[in-house]
Amino acid sequence: xxxxxxxxxxxxxxxxxxxxxxxxxxxxxxxxxxxxxxxxxxxxxxxxxxxxxxxxxxxxxxxxxxxxxxxxxxxxxxxxxxxxxxxxxxxxxxxxxxxxxxxxxxxxxxxxxxxxxxxxxxxxxxxxxxxxxxxxxxxxxxxxxxxxxxxxxxxxxxxxxxxxxxxxxxxxxxxxxxxxxxxxxxxxxxxxxxxxxxxxxxxxxxxxxxxxxxxxxxxxxxxxxxxxxxxxxxxxxxxxxxxxxxxxxxxxxxxxxxxxxxxxxxxxxxxxxxxxxxxxxxxxxxxx
Amino acid sequence: xxxxxxxxxxxxxxxxxxxxxxxxxxxxxxxxxxxxxxxxxxxxxxxxxxxxxxxxxxxxxxxxxxxxxxxxxxxxxxxxxxxxxxxxxxxxxxxxxxxxxxxxxxxxxxxxxxxxxxxxxxxxxxxxxxxxxxxxxxxxxxxxxxxxxxxxxxxxxxxxxxxxxxxxxxxxxxxxxxxxxxxxxxxxxxxxxxxxxxxxxxxxxxxxxxxxxxxxxxxxxxxxxxxxxxxxxxxxxxxxxxxxxxxxxxxxxxxxxxxxxxxxxxxxxxxxxxxxxxxxxxx
Numbered sequence: 001x002x003x004x005x006x007x008x009x010x011x012x013x014x015x016x017x018x019x020x021x022x023x024x025x026x027x028x029x030x031x032x033x034x035x036x037x038x039x040x041x042x043x044x045x046x047x048x049x050x051x052x053x054x055x056x057x058x059x060x061x062x063x064x065x066x067x068x069x070x071x072x073x074x075x076x077x078x079x080x081x082x083x084x085x086x087x088x089x090x091x092x093x094x095x096x097x098x099x100x101x102x103x104x105x106x107x108x109x110x111x112x113x114x115x116x117x118x119x120x121x122x123x124x125x126x127x128x129x130x131x132x133x134x135x136x137x138x139x140x141x142x143x144x145x146x147x148x149x150x151x152x153x154x155x156x157x158x159x160x161x162x163x164x165x166x167x168x169x170x171x172x173x174x175x176x177x178x179x180x181x182x183x184x185x186x187x188x189x190x191x192x193x194x195x196x197x198x199x200x201x202x203x204x205x206x207x208x209x210x211x212x213x214x215x216x217x218x219x220x221x222x223x224x225x226x227x228x229x230x231x232x233x234x235x236x237x238x239x240x241x242x243x244x245x246x247x248x249x250x251x252x253x254x255x256x257x258x259x260x261x262x263x264x265x266x267x268x269x270x271x272x273x274x275x276x277x278x279x280x281x282x283x284x285x286x287x288x
Numbered sequence: 289x290x291x292x293x294x295x296x297x298x299x300x301x302x303x304x305x306x307x308x309x310x311x312x313x314x315x316x317x318x319x320x321x322x323x324x325x326x327x328x329x330x331x332x333x334x335x336x337x338x339x340x341x342x343x344x345x346x347x348x349x350x351x352x353x354x355x356x357x358x359x360x361x362x363x364x365x366x367x368x369x370x371x372x373x374x375x376x377x378x379x380x381x382x383x384x385x386x387x388x389x390x391x392x393x394x395x396x397x398x399x400x401x402x403x404x405x406x407x408x409x410x411x412x413x414x415x416x417x418x419x420x421x422x423x424x425x426x427x428x429x430x431x432x433x434x435x436x437x438x439x440x441x442x443x444x445x446x447x448x449x450x451x452x453x454x455x456x457x458x459x460x461x462x463x464x465x466x467x468x469x470x471x472x473x474x475x476x477x478x479x480x481x482x483x484x485x486x487x488x489x490x491x492x493x494x495x496x497x498x499x500x501x502x503x504x505x506x507x508x509x510x511x512x513x514x515x516x517x518x519x520x521x522x523x524x525x526x527x528x529x530x531x532x533x534x535x536x537x538x539x540x541x542x543x544x545x546x547x548x549x550x551x552x553x554x555x556x557x558x559x560x561x562x563x564x565x566x567x568x569x570x571x
Contacts, residue, residue: 059347073345080342084396137303147311157341159318178363
């Protein structure tokens with residue numbers, strides 16, 4: 001495990017830089033397109049007479065017809081005692097069905113802007129060989145998820161949304177930054193110096209919510225050539241949710257599926273990128 | 289309890305406690321941030337603040353659909369609950385669009401879709417808060433708040449008052465009427481004072497007392513009941529000098545007309561003694 005070279009060096013040599021960063025690049029493109037659409041649509045609307053997309057990830061309207069609402073925020077609102085209009089429910093329904101089918105935590109790695117911050121922190125941490133830090137239980141996020149609902153109920157308000165970094169960062173990038181740079185910095189420092197992958201992998205209740213949505217899904221990373229694994233550990237080092245890889249990759253019994261089925265997997269595809277032996281690929285398959 | 293179970297239990301307890309402390313802090317913080325500063329006005333149709341904070345999911349669709357860029361989404365660090373819409377009347381007031389696009393845009397009903405007539409909106413209430421600063425109260429002609437009011441003549445009226453300073457002029461002062469004021473803030477923006485406005489839109493719960501159940505207004509109760517609620521006064525008998533009467537709700541002491549004869553009106557006794565003799569004591 002004592003790596004002298006940065007993770008992915010071998011893959012880059014073997015596959016070339018672009019192939020060894022394929023999924024990372026695609027994810028960044030996805031994240032930036034979504035963010036830019038929200039930022040530039042109001043400005044574009046003065047030329048093309050229609051808003052491509054309006055609002056933010058809490059609730060949005062695409063092309064003036066398609067409502068999309070974050071089911072987690074809406075659920076907090078219902079628990080806080082407000083019964084929303086049909087439009088919000090419809091939007092939340094569409095989003096829920098999408099993430100149920102494709103995989104809940106796709107949100108985390110392909111949409112959420114925080115992912116860029118925490119990936120950067122993790123990358124820098126790995127480069128500077130910073131080890132250790134506070135140990136946080138991975139289940140903390142589920143506790144936090146439960147408590148956000150409890151706080152919503154007991155205060156009869158969207159209390160969590162006052163400090164939710166995920167919604168605050170996205171909203172502030174679209175509607176004006178305010179003091180949200182402080183949140184960006186805090187999340188970065190947390191992941192960089194305090195604990196590895198602390199926010200996305202241990203604390204974030206939004207991620208916890210979407211991982212609960214990912215129980216049924218079609219899209220999985222598949223360790224389809226696990227026989228070719230040479231135990232270089234690079235996938236394990238790069239993975240934000242290390243616990244999900246071991247079972248499908250290292251299973252001795254052939255009846256254990258090579259699909260990474262844990263709903264905590266964010267489908268970020270970094271394991272596919274960094275593996276020099278091409279052990280992994282994305283696989284569309286309904287869970288049996 | 290075996291060791292593994294115990295360890296799991298302890299680990300869970302630790303996590304739950306840490307998260308619980310955070311949640312408690314958050315709960316207390318949310319209480320504090322519930323206070324909406326008076327200068328921040330919610331968009332038309334906004335539910336009362338307590339309900340608004342559970343209903344608004346902070347998506348900013350109302351802000352995007354506001355054609356006049358009146359609405360802001362509270363940034364982190366603003367005094368308004370972060371991510372919720374508001375406007376500052378002194379800077380950009382609500383233009384009171386007929387189709388109310390902000391309500392149309394709201395996916396959750398935090399801006400109540402039951403509000404269809406913008407004149408029924410109650411975003412706040414304009415209050416002439418600085419009467420010492422308002423130049424109309426000094427006797428100068430201004431009336432800008434009256435003139436820019438979208439519910440003109442109804443929400444703000446001008447009342448003529450005696451100008452005590454000069455003793456001989458009038459002052460036309462603005463008076464706001466809560467039954468018509470929408471709280472759009474046009475008056476606050478237009479006020480000619482250079483700093484703060486003399487007339488300000490204040491949230492209704494701060495601007496209005498709601499009266500007091502201790503004081504029942506007799507004339508209103510009388511109207512409701514259809515009759516006086518107290519025993520009516522017995523008709524008062526005045527023992528007045530002859531020829532005088534007392535109109536106690538009006539003019540006070542008045543002279544009674546003596547007779548139908550106009551020539552003798554206003555005089556207790558006619559110069560002609562026959563007039564007195566002919567009235568037969570029916571005075």
